[in-house]
Amino acid sequence: MKRYRKPIQYLILAAVLLIGGYAIGQSFFTSKTVLSSGNAAPEFELLGLDGQVHDLASYKGKPLVLNFWGSFCPPCRDEMPALQAQYDKWKDQGLQLVGINLSEDRVSVGSFIRSYGVKFPILLDKNKKTERKYGLKEYPTTFFITADGKIQDIVIGGPMSEETISARIERLFASGQ
Amino acid sequence: MIQNTKCECGHQNPLGTVLCESCGKPLVEDLPLDTPLEMRYDGAARRSQKANPALIDRVWNFFSSVKIAVYLIIITLIGAAIGTIYPQESTFINLDDAGSYYKDTYGTWGTIYHALGLSRTYQSWWFIGLLVMIGTSLVVCSLDRVLPLYKALAKQQVRKHLTFITRQQTVYSAPLVEEPDRWIEQFSKQLKRKRYKVWTDGSALLAEKNRFSRWGPYINHIGLIIFLLAVLGRSVPAWHMDKYIGIDEHQTVQIPNTNYYVKNEKFTVEYYKDEELPDKLKGTNRAKLYQTQAKLYACTKYCNDDPIHEPELKEVESHPIEVNSPLSYKGLSLYQYNYEERIRLIEVKPMLEDAKTGKSYGPFDLPMSDPPPAVEAGPYKLTLSAVFPDFGLDAEGRPMTKTRDPNNPAFVFVITGPDLPDKGEMYIYFPMPSGDDKAVQQQINDSFRKLGSNSGRFSFQVGKMENVSFSQYTTYLNVRVDRAMPYVWVGATISMIGLVMGFYWQHRRIWLRIDDGQLTLGAHTNKNTYGIRNEVASALGKCGVAVDPKALDNRRSSS
Structure with missing residues (x-):
């Protein structure tokens, strides 16, 4: 019996560390749905207005601006021209600017895009899944993501001015060098 | 201080032993004189008591302490109580911004409460950490005590040291006139009738019953451990x-x-x-x-x-x-x-009516969520050019949707087909049957006509209610x-079985020896000393030794 005493002690303490560590570790992770700068951008796979499926990985390698918008949200509508202007200004240098629509139907999105003259690519979220992954609390919300997929800036609310957008895009390019 | 753990009976005891494992003689010198002996764990050493503890032994000893366990339980209870001051976050269905909710509802204290993380007390690392420590303490405390106790009770000596017997809670000592062997046989018969198990060793006797009740607390602990593991399992x-x-x-x-x-x-x-x-x-x-x-x-x-x-x-x-x-x-x-x-x-099936010819076409399916980009009604093609699930006008008077929920949907169609201009005619359609909507529909269609977008000949009619499906x-x-619930129940049941075992039965033992015509008897129970005194007095009485049960109480004479 005495021979087994030490191993049993180690076994029990190891089990405690394992189970306890898991339980305590869980308590740290459950509440963390809010993204902040420095986090990796959450994965998504969405249908675009172009009829193709796009995922986050396909945007890696170049700076990416993700703008969550809906036609029902006045500041989202108001910042569209600024976003389009910045897209035109930076796209030749490799900037990707993508609008993710907040789970509206295709026809609404299509007619909105046409009437506002938006030319940058639009993806369609479904059942609010992607917006939940990104922990959106307010519309619009714009994520500035570096070429290696890290969130560098988050702008919550709007409308953003062209300067606001431009300053952040410059930082995206600066961090890539 | 190095303690000599070898008893005078020749038995070598482990460090920390209070009563000799063999004869029961007290080994610790500074025990209070004349009071009944401390019989916890039968005086056996706890398993972790060691001369030179290493780090792992120190951790083990920390959890092995009942005092620490009591502190842990008290801290946990206080923590759990603090968690009930304001509602926990987990009790709300939709709480998007917990911080501002606690601030607005409970003021400064609410802000502090939320900032300290107390609004998530039961999911917090420190609360779960306390539960894990209590669980560890349960396992270690039990293991350290149940094994020595089991060994001590499994190999009991019948003949105990006189000090051990005379310092029990229930004692009797008197000269015996009868022949020892016959008297012991008679006495053991009496005890057996009271469902004792009896062992004799010459002129010494040991009688014991309900030993299983000693395992009650440990079975209770096993139940509690299963219960705790099940509760922690909920975090999976x-x-x-x-x-x-x-x-x-x-x-x-x-x-x-x-x-x-x-x-x-x-x-x-x-x-x-x-x-x-x-x-x-x-x-x-x-x-x-x-x-x-x-x-x-x-x-x-x-x-x-x-x-x-x-x-x-x-x-x-x-x-x-x-x-x-x-x-x-x-x-x-x-x-x-x-x-x-x-x-x-949810869906309407309207007819396209042509006021010019009096003909109507359709019906066609128009679902409110994700409507198709184009539908056919008779010879006409209706292309959906815009959808407003919750129609409204923006600051500049342009149509917009107020939300993305289909509270008040509006559809803008471009109709193309026979005897219509190539670019088609544009109409807006509100399927909701409210008067306001119909007025707005009329107004917008009239303005389209003024702009030359339509001729006003088409309209949409739903007609019967069976063409409308809606949610009320x-x-x-x-x-x-x-x-985790079945395991919670299993744990609770085992724990209850352990409690019943420990509460409703008592482990009773009687030691007796006769030395040169002198009868010495000691008896021990963990609770209900009245019961064991009555049993001893009754058995003695039937063997010709009349004694008042109260007179057996050793504690009365010593106090």
Whole structure:
């Protein structure tokens, strides 16, 4: 019996560390749905207005601006021209600017895009899944993501001015060098 | 101080032994004189008592201490109590910004409460950490005590040291005139009638009953450990879920993070009629029945948010969900939680009417969510040029949608076909049958006509109600998974068995020896000393030694 005493002690303490560590570790992770700068951008796979499926990985390698918008949200509508202007200004240098629509139907999105003259690519979220992954609390919300997929800036609310957008895009390019 | 652990009877005891494992003689010198002996764990050393503890032994000893366990329990209770001062975050269904909620509702104290993380007390690292430490303490304390106790009780000596016997709680000592062997045989017969197990060794005797009650506390601890593990198991995501979902009638909604979808076929609410109510409640709406006709589907293909395909669903269960009658399927339970009356169109089947010819075409299907880009009605093609699920006008008077919910949908069609201009004619259509909407529809169509976008010849008519499907109620269901519950019950049952064993039976032992005509008897029980004194006095009385039970109480004479 005495021979087994030490191993049993180690076994029990190891089990405690394992189970306890898991339980305590869980308590740290459950509440963390809010993204902040420095986090990796959450994965998504969405249908675009172009009829193709796009995922986050396909945007890696170049700076990416993700703008969550809906036609029902006045500041989202108001910042569209600024976003389009910045897209035109930076796209030749490799900037990707993508609008993710907040789970509206295709026809609404299509007619909105046409009437506002938006030319940058639009993806369609479904059942609010992607917006939940990104922990959106307010519309619009714009994520500035570096070429290696890290969130560098988050702008919550709007409308953003062209300067606001431009300053952040410059930082995206600066961090890539 | 190095303690000599070798007893005068020649037995070598482990360090920390209080009473010799063999003869029972007290080994610790500074025991208080003349008081009954401390009989915990039969005086055996706790397992972890060591001369030179290493780090692991120190950790072990920390958890082995009952004092520490009591402190841990007290701290946990205080923590749990603090968690009840304000409602926990987990009790809210939709709490987007917890910080501002606590600030607005409870003021400064609420802000502090939330900032300290007390609004999530029971999920916090320190609370779970305390539970883990209590669990560890339970295991270590039990193991350290039950094994030495088991060994001590398994190899008991019949002949005990005189000091051991005379310093029990119940003692008797007197000269015996009868022949020792015969008297012992007689006495043991009496004890056996009282369901004692009796061992004799010459002129010494040991009688014992209900030893199993000593294991009660340890069985209770095993139950508590299972209980605690089950509670910790709830933090495994697949083991525990408590979510709320709202579903319109005829709508199918995915249960978050599962492969299951629920459809609300129909929601019924019935109220008591006035004659069914007592006088003071007459005229009020008292619900008699809330019922959701629910269907549960499992997804078989395209389940992981496939961007192109709709998920393929297979019905697995259907049940009319009422209060206290949930839909249950493989550990998943859907409870009726709430409802809301909110009319939502789901689909209309309007006819396209041509005022010029008096003809009407259709009907065509127009679903409110994700309508098709174009439909056909007779020879005409209707291309959807804009959709406003919740129609309104923006600051500049342009049409917009106020929300993404189909509260007041409007559709803009471009109609092309025979004897129409190539660019078609444009009409707006409000399917909601309200007067306001019809007026706005008329106004907008008139303005289109002024701009030359249409000739005003077409209109949309739904006609009969069977061409309209709508949802009147949104039902709210509580989705629950609690796979830890059976283990909680098993743990609680084992714990209860242990408590009953320990509380309703007592371990009783009687030691007796006769030395040169002198009878010495000592008896011990962990509780109910009255009971054992009565048993001893009665057995002695039947063997010709008359004694008052009270006179056996050693504690009375010493105090």
